[in-house]
Amino acid sequence: MEERRKQEGTTKMVYLVRHAESTHNVYAASHPHDDPLHWDARISPLGHTQVEQLREKVKSIQVDLIVCSPMSRAIQTMLGGFKDKIDQGVPVVIHPLCREAIENACDIGRPAAELLADFAQLDFSQIASTPVWCPHDQREELPRGL
Secondary structure (H helix, E strand, O other), rough: HHHHHHHHHOOOOOOOOOOOOEHHHHHHHHOHHHHHOOOOEEOOHHHHHHHHHHHHHHHHOOOOOOEEEEOHHHHHHHHOOOOOHHOOOOOOOOOOOOOOOOOOOOHHOOOOHHHHHHOOOOOOOOOOOOOOOOHHHHHHHHOOOO
């Protein structure tokens, strides 16, 4: 498949990667009806292992662009899993429309300034100034997603 794509030159493959296990996922497995209030939940110890597994899986694929949610768990997954691709100069876009619906505290993002403090190598200019990036009263005016 990869060889055919190179020959045709116009076909692009899109790979969707879910974030690694987060601290919220760990809690929710044993407390399905509670919200542990892990704001913008980060990845768990198992999540770090999953990131390393992802890194091995994507070594052989061609990557032209990485688009990532501004949620910390997604950024952590992307930075670790695609580290080799990023080191090779593959551009990264952080976009707020690539995110989950707000269901729990873990789905509420942080302001761009806080994200920039943790992930200084990334550009957070696509994120609105509001910490949740997509207030409910503006949701109908925004495009539905990428």
